[in-house]
Amino acid sequence: MKTFWTARRRDTLAGYLFVAPQLAGSALFVFVPLVLVVYYSLHEWNVLAGTFSFIGFSNYSALAEDANLMPVLRATALFSVGLVAINLSLALLLAVLLNQRLRGTAFFRTVFFSPVVVSLVAWTIVWQFLLQDNGGINGALDMAGVDGPNWLRGDTTALISVIAVQTVKNVGLNMVLFLAALQGVPADLYEAARVDGASAWTRFRRITMPMISPTILLTSIITVVGSLQVFAQIAVLTQGGPGTSTTVLVYYLYQQAFQFHHFGYGATLSVLLFGIVAALTVVQWQMRRRWVFHEQ
Amino acid sequence: MSSRLRVVLYGLLCVMAVPFVFPTWWMITSSMKPVSEIFAWPPALFPASPSLDAYRDVFTLQPFAQQYLNSAYIAIVVTIGTMAVASLSGYAFARIRFPGANALFLVVLTGLLIPSEVTIVPLFQMFNAWGLIDTHWPLIVVPILGAPSVLATFIMRQFFLTLPVELEEAGRLDGLGRFAIFWRIALPLARPALGAVSIFTFLHSWNLYLEPIVFLSTPEKFTLPQALTQFVDAYGGPMWDVQLSAASLTAIPVLIVFVIAQRQFIEGLAHTGLKG
Amino acid sequence: MRLRAMTAALLLLGVTACGGGGASDGPAELRMTIWSANEAHVKLFDEIAAAYVAAHPDKVSKVTFDPLPFENYTTTLTTQLAGGKGPDLAWLLESAALDFVEAGALVPLDDTLEDPAGLNPAVMKLWQADGKTLAYPFSNSPFGVFINTDLLKQAGQEPPAAGWTWEQAIAAASAVHAKTGKAGLVVRDFDYKGWDNLATVWTGWGANAWSEDGKTCGFDQQPMVDAMTFLHKAIFTDQALPGPGTTADFFAGEAAMTISQISRASLLEDKFAWDLVPLPAGPAGKYSVIGQGGVGVLKQSKNAAAAADFLAYFTNAANSEKLAQFFPPPRTSLLTADTLAKANPKLKPAQLQTVVVDGIANGKVKPSHTGNAELSQAVRASLDPLWRPDADVRTVLTGVCTAINPLLSK
Known part of the structure; x- marks a missing residue:
């Protein structure tokens, strides 16, 4: 044998x-x-x-008639786009700042990363206090002479608040990944560019960005998928309000299935959510050839 | 770097640090304030007369120590289990050529795309059929084998892809089998990736909120995030000071561990092979 | 792959479906879900259960009281039911009452409950369908107004006298806020989300969320428009109530008055002088509102008969009297100021008489409807635009009706 x-x-x-x-x-x-x-x-x-x-496909035809669905999809899109854009650009900014030759970057790295290890529910509960009309954020703004808005009670500000709370909580993860990627860019590439007289911005755009593009792809996929799964934050902070301005698809699904007891319709929304996530990932994966350096 | 730029950078970093530090600071100090001071305007940076009464209540109102233990042991078991499962399959997907490997990898990856809310009802049904509702099994088995472990597998695969083939070739020439190569050569080299996986996994398990709410109903079996939302009076009115004390208790130990081990923590994450 | 998974799925469903059958012989173990994790409450329940088990060891071997988070109580309960793992008995919030009653999820209790004639018909109504009693409202807690008399005095306001009106209440609240900076009146648990708590206000104008049969929306009708206009002015012009997103805890001394159920008296520490008075009268006269909690036996239970028998014991006259210290019972014979005073040492008999005894006798139960969670969410979302200073009350309220009419007619 x-x-x-x-x-x-x-x-x-x-x-x-x-x-x-x-x-x-x-x-x-x-x-x-x-x-x-x-x-x-x-x-x-x-x-x-x-x-x-x-009941056959009745739940699917109910999707078309659900007056709440469009606002929910809109909120989901706004939330995801806002979160991904802010999270990734802030992470990149922090990573670039921490990649400078400065004393104490390790300290700031620890600071920016620390919310990642704080329990999510604890973190959200604290922000719920801070975002009250008479809470800490407006207290601080007041000292600076600014009359802060009623964060969790305005349609736009509530969405911004949820995005901000989520970003501050998790941006440290992406920051660390970017930082590692930045440190992996060979120094001689920059030297050569400097000799050629390239400006800092050109160097960033022509060298840094392409070199770290695989990391950008990865973090963006993880962040996009994560943004579509945000639940505890919404449940604690806004319960989807005011109106339906922060009712994202996952939260709506939870409401329909577990609160309104429409398990069949909730399952239909799950199928919809899965379809959206899958489609987005396929699109991102296809687009990688267009801009991710190593794939060319 | 000019000293002026240096000052600007430090200033920028300090300002940006505020939203990252202040909430934790506020949580811990407010947990020592009486309720009336928590809502005082403007908010005080320090409690006027620090009191640990609310901390005592945390333990008398609920079996909080037991709940702490639950969360800790579940997170540890999940972390170890995930490291085992993910490193094995990550290694195979990266290093072993077998028919259908790519297709299977894609199949596994779809797990990454499925929010736990989507599958919670059927999972509840399944565990119920097996008589495992109100036990810790669903919170342990699903993360180790189900969707949450997929990210870990992905990280491990990406890392093993970057390992030079020559190292394994040497082992092969020495007559080592696949498992021995994996166990003696590849895995020890994968320590940074394993570090990242363990951190991701531990935090994920530690933070689980929806699953414990759905699967557990006995306070002695609760986990911490679930317990945090339980500090309400009999009519659902929140007990703010107790809630903040409990929140602080869940956050402080992990923060301390993090600050002590932050180098290994962050560098482990950074060198995950997620770079490419 | 797909086919095999499908087969497995069906197999699992089958297993689940069968899981409910096959009652075991011998004494049953019962589980009751509750939303209070309060030590004193649970201790009393355990005592009652122990006495029952001792007396009927052949029927029941053990009763477990399973506290679920109040926040997600109905949701968790339904999830357990969905998994075929529901409890034998469950507390039910008044808001979810009709959902459970009308879905036929509960076992009729008429043949088991002790002395059904002694139950106050007014409080039983919500828990009955087609002439059958499906749950026992163990808790009937009227809303009253707790007053921080120290704060009122500080602002130079008179404490409320019998027959006080909403006009007076808001004027006093507004004065407190203007003079002391503390909050005037807080509708507890409303927080611009729990809108059903506003029934404690609008009932004074004779307004209703919906008609008695639950088919017609009441939000766009004149009494409601008047009530909400008054409330809107009280919040945004008079600043008598803390605005949206502002938290003020009465029991921490941060507000002069709060509308709350009397059971909250347990939160009072003697930090300030306080009083408890009935709700102020509105343009439609004097009124009172009660919140209820019921307990029922679930049809899904394998031990429904034993559970119903235990429930009868749990709610008999003797035990009702014990439970009365936390939960005002529905038994007419026990609803006297004397009985209640024994249980509520913090409250004076006069307070108990006016707020509790009279309150339960004439009380309107907070709004409830089938499909309550969905309806409640729709009202909350469409009512949100009202909580802005420049809101047009009638337009918003018409919008509420537009949003909920499809749900009401279901």
Whole structure:
């Protein structure tokens, strides 16, 4: 049998064995539930009455008639775009600042990263206090002579608040990844450019950006996907209000399924959410060839 | 660098640091204030007469020490389990050629795209069918094997991709099998990536909110984030000072560990191979 | 792959569906979900349960009281039910009452409850359908106004006398805010989100969220417009109520008055002199509002019969009297100032008589409707534009009706 177990066959077996736990786990805890969600979405499910009946695609046609859906998708888009843009640019800015030859960058690095390790619910509870009309933020603004808005009660300011709270909480992660990428850019590239008389901005655009573009791709995918999964922050800070200005898709899904007891319709929204996330990721992945350096 | 630019940079860094530090500072100091002072205008930087009464209440109102233990042990088990599962499959996807590897990797990656809210109802049904509701099993097994571990697998794969092939070739010539190569050569080199994975995973488990709410119903089994929202009187009115004390208690130890180990912490994350 | 997963899925569903069957022999273990984790409450429940188990070891071996977070109480309960893992008995909030009652999720209790004739019909109404009692309203807590008399004095205001009116209340609240900078009147738990708590205000104008049969929206009708116009002026012009996004805790001494259920008296420490008075009279006269909590037996339970039997014991006259120290009971015989005074040492008999006994006798229960969570969310969202200084009250309220009419007619 020695001839049967060639190095190649043994590798194949090893490969399957190595990925087996992950694959079995994904099948059981990702794909079976996903199929179940699709299955539920074809049903009217009244939890309280204990009824579960097949209704075909009615839940999907209800999507078209749901007057709340457009505002929810709008809020979701605004939130995601705002979060990704602010998070990535702030992370990059911080990384560039910390990449300067300055004393004490380690200290500031620790500071900017620290919210990442604070428990999410604790962090959100604190900001809920700070963002009150008579809370800490407006107190600080007041000292500076500015009359702060009622953050969590205005449509726009509430959305901005949620984005800001989420950004400050997590920007440290992206910052560290950018910082590592920046430090990985070979110094001689900059030297050569300097010799050629390139300005700081040109160097940043022509050398730094392309060199760290794989990191930008990765962080943007993770941040986009993460932005579509924000739940606890909304639940604690605004409960989707005022109006529906901060009701993002995940929160709406939770409301429909768990609060309004429309499990079938909630499942339909889950399918919609999954479709959006998948589509966005495919688009980002396709676009990488256009601008990610290593892929060219 | 000119000294003027230096001053500007320091100024900028200091101003930007405020929103990162102040909330934590405020949380800890306010937890020692009476309720009336928490809402005082303008907010005070220090409590007028610091009191730890609310901290005592944290432990009398709920089995908080037990809940702390729950969160800690769940997070540790999840972290170790995830490191095992993710490093194995990450290694295989990066280093072993076997039919269907790429397709399987893509299949696994889709797990990254599925918010836990999407699958929580079916998961609840499944664990219920197995009689595991109101146990810690769902909070341990799903993160290790399900969607949350996919990011870890991804990080591990990206890291193993960057390892020079020559190292393994040497091991192969010495007659080592795949597992031995993985265990003795690749894994020890993967310490930074493992560090990153362990941090990600620990924090993810430590922060879980929706899952414990759905799966657990006995206070002795609660985890910390869930316990934090429980400090309300019988009619749902929040007990602010107690809530802030409990929040501080969940944050401070992790912050201390972080500050002590911040170098390993951040550099571990930085060298994950997420660079490319 | 897909097919196999589908089969597995169906298999799992099957398992779940079967999980509910097969009652075991021998004494049952019961579980009751509650929303209070208060030590004193749970201790009393445990005592009652222990006495019951001792008396009926053949029926029930153990009763567990399972506190769920108030914040997500109904949601958690429904999730457990969805998983086929619901409790045997559950507390139910008045807001969710109709959902449970009308979905047929509860077991009728008429044959088991002790002395049903002794129950006050007014408070039982919400918990009955088709002539059957489906849950027992163990808690009937009227809303009253707690007064910080120190703060009022400081602002040179008279403490409220019998028959005080909303005009007087707002004038006093406004004066307190102007003179002391503290908040005037706080509608507890409203916080510009929990709008059903405003029933404690608009009932004084004879307004209703919706008609008795739940089909017609009441927000755009004249009484509601008048009530909300008054409230809007009180908030934004008179500054008698703290504005949106401002927190003021009465019990920490931050506000002169608060509308709250009397059970909150337990939060009073003797930091300031206080009083408890009935709600002020509105243009439609004197009125009172109560909030309820019910307890029912779930149909899904394998041990429904044992659970109903335990519930009968839990709510009999003797135990109701014990429970009365925390929860005003629905039993007419117990609703006297004397009984309640034994249980509420902080309150004087006169206060209990006017606020609690009279309140329950004439009280209107806070609004409830089927599909309550969705309806409540729709009202909250469409009412949000009202909480701005320049809001046009009638336009906003018409908008509320536009938003909720489709839900009301369901």
